[in-house]
Amino acid sequence: MSIKSLGAKIFAKHIRKKINKWANNPIKTQKQVFDKLIRSAEDTAFGNDHHFSMIKTHDDFVKSVPIRDYEELRPYVDRVVKGESDVLWPGKPIYFAKTSGTTSGVKYIPLTSDSMPTHISAARNAILCYIAESGNARFVNGKMIFLQGSPELVEKNGINLGRLSGIVAHYVPKYLQKNRLPSWETNCIDDWETKVDAIVEETVNENMTIISGIPPWVQMYFEKLKKKTEKPIGELFKNFELFIYGGVNYEPYKATFEKLIGRKVASIELYPASEGFFAFQDKQNEKGMLLQLDSGMFYEFVKAEEFFEENPKRLTIGDVEVGVNYVMLISSNAGLWAYNIGDTVMFTSTSPYRLVVSGRIKHFISAFGEHVIGKEVEQAIKEAAEATGIMIKEFTVAPQINPEESELPYHEWFVEFQETPEDIEEFALQIDNSLRKQNSYYDDLIVGNVLRTLKVRKVPKNGFNDYMKSIGKLGGQNKLPRLSNDRKIVDSLVITIDK
Template structure:
């Protein structure tokens, strides 16, 4: 065993002991953190606007601070981007993580000195948990690759801007620098196809032991390696032991990955976001992720089926139950206060507190990390109708993750036309162009040849109504899902497909 592997085992035990202190006292850890956050926030513009001097309990906080999404924070964030200090958190943020747009374009999520520390620690501790549980540490002597965005950052008003993965690239610890791939030069390549080819060349003859990234991007990397060498990834990288992923559900990819690798490898699921690092899988024995309760994030939970009520009850950790979907609301040491993350989680353990990500509070598609929302598909449809004169009765959108052999995955639009466009291909192109303009992640996936352009499936007239009737949801407040992250609705609608 190398000195580095031995040191990793010792460090893993230390971190496990340190974490066990808050794991054993979860509610107390959250209450203590809540008080610390409120104390730090009192001197900020947001704290003064919301009477933080009068907040001593969670009940006070609920009365003073309503739940907000990004758009409701925009006026504060705009001031911060202009260089103002003490707006949402004392001082200025170190970074703004740029993410895909919502109703008003791109989002800029603040990252502070305090919050980036916890982001990096969580990534490290996920690997250390694996080492402690399994006793495997030899992989630290091999090469590790983290498929991520460019680490090149822009700077304005003393704050750096970039994607979260690019920001994180600046915090790889010194003891891993020699193990890390790709090279800095390759990591800065913007064009994804060019970047993947460069990564293949840099890694093809290396002793790769850890590979991390969003599954759809890693799959492309694996496919390029296999095409170039004719070997399964497990044969090419004989010591490949650990796959680390997050961002999308791995299950649709699992069988494809195991075929590409040629054997099973251990995996660790992460739950990171620009807004914070919330959980990681700390055991190979179950798929639940340990909720991080001492990492600068105070959590509130609202039952998903009550979220859109006028005054939904905001629960703290001590009130949650197993098996219920909750919208997760966060208050962080980056200055997000009662922020609606948009994700729903389900607790699979209460001792310790472990979660799985169960979906989004609103319908969405993110099978490949694209984060498509209803507004985007509806706006694309509006533009296409305006430019062609077509009339649409109803439509829904679903991902096709398992296309015919030789084809790339795509988004399938199932559309019931009242008056179909004369040129369906042109209509499809208008939809796709509008989606690319609205959603940078979708554009990147097409540009990187992860997805192909969307495809349209025509549903016969009255097909959506017939479907709703068949499931007992015709009329009233029942609505067809505008989009979904699975194919349940799409598969059911094939019974009402237009035969031409």
């Protein structure tokens, strides 16, 4: 065993004990975080406007601070972007994470000297928890790749601005620098396809042990490697042991990945965002990711079914239940307050608090009152793929409200297959059956002849990549929405693939 492997094991045990301490005292931990956040921001512009000096309890906070999304918080953020100090958090941010919003255009999410370390430690702790659980630290001696955005930053009123993954690249510990790929020069390539080709050239002959990134973009990397070498990834990288991912659900890609790799590989799921690093998978055999309760973020939860009511009830960690779909709100040491990040989550455990991302509060289909969510469509296509042996690359779903004359409306699934299946009708029926089991509203609409069973439309090879390229969102941190309540995405997709 190498010195690095031994050191990693010792450090992993130490970190696991620290995590257990706050994970086993969730309510006390969150109360301490809440108090510290309020007291720290009392003298900011936001704190003065919302009477932080008078806030002692969560009820006080609810009365003083309304739920906001980015657009509603924007007047404060704009002041920060212009260079003003002490607006949302004491001082100025050290970075802005630039993201693309679906309704707000470009968003500038502040990262402070207090919040930035949690983005780094959470990813590190996820790997350390795996080492502590498995006893395996061999992979720390090999090469590690993180498919991410460019680390090049620009300045905006004295504050560095860039993609979160690019900002994080500046914080890779020195002891990992020699192990980390791709090179700085390759990471700075803007064009995603050119970048992946360069990454293939740099890594094809290396001892890759950890590979990390959003599943669809890692899949592109694997496919290019296999095309170049005509070898399964697991044979090419004999010591490849750990796949780390986040951003989208891995399950719909899992069968394709295992075929590309040629064997099973352990995986760790992360839940990072520009607004904070919320959770990570801390146990291989437990469903869900451990919610980060001690990372400068105070969480509130609103039942998704109540979210659009005038004054929805805001719950704290001690009030949530397993299996309920919640909108997650955060207040953080980056200066976000009762902030709606747009995600919905479901708890899989409350001892400790583990959750899964169930979808986006604005990404659902309820054109007929069915309220189908992301978790349901992902589960349905996973079960259908397993039942039929069909492997998919990518998919998205939209309602067809105005079908051809005399036909009932339906859900239309646009699917890019790894290999074209012989019987798409059977595949569609398997999806439909799974969705009906999961969602009683959808089942009632089928039984009542309001909807017909769903249809699957085959997307040509690389059709989704061509679509993402056409809207300037190929690669990096960009993700295709799994479902929409209108046809804006699929109509644009059809135009792209029909050219």
